[in-house]
Amino acid sequence: MKLILKMLSVFALAIMLTNCGEKKETDAYGNPVEEKKEATTEAADPLLAKGQELFEGKGTCATCHKADVKVVGPAIKDIAKIYKEKGASIASFINDEGEPLVDPSQYEIMKANFVITKAMSAEDRKALEMYMMSIE
Ligand code: HEC
Known part of the structure; x- marks a missing residue:
């Protein structure tokens, strides 16, 4: 026993x-395990891959935004962190439907890009949001 x-x-x-x-x-x-997880999410989610493509290509976002350092615009990971904390939507922001939450003093520079993002489809804006929010 x-x-x-x-x-x-x-x-x-x-x-x-x-x-x-x-x-x-x-x-x-x-x-x-983390690296493997990222790779599978990317492969499994076409919207995320599309977001990265738009961010680096047509959107020209990568000119001013790098993953973890501030260049002209804030680092993507800093933007994502603030948007997560506030439960805000990047897709809405780049459709000119929100207030700047990250660096309002530089808002005019960012605002100039709305010409590009507002001409995109809602799905493209969502893809950009997904890509940015995936960076931490
Ligand atoms: C010419 C440089 C430049 C380009 C190109 C650019 N940005 Fe920005 N972005 C900035 C600057 C400067 C800020 C900081 C001002 C601000 O916070 O609004 C910013 C801020 C942001 C923010 C945070 C907004 C907030 O709430 O404060 C988001 C989200 C963003 N950019 C997304 C994008 C996306 C998506 C693209 C591509 C379609 C893009 N940016 C292209 C310069 C740029």
């Missing part, structure tokens, strides 16, 4: 340890 209890507790402990392992960002071999 005692032996069975002992075996059960060892088993329970093993399950707990496995669960903890899952929460961490590494797999059983110690490789980071």
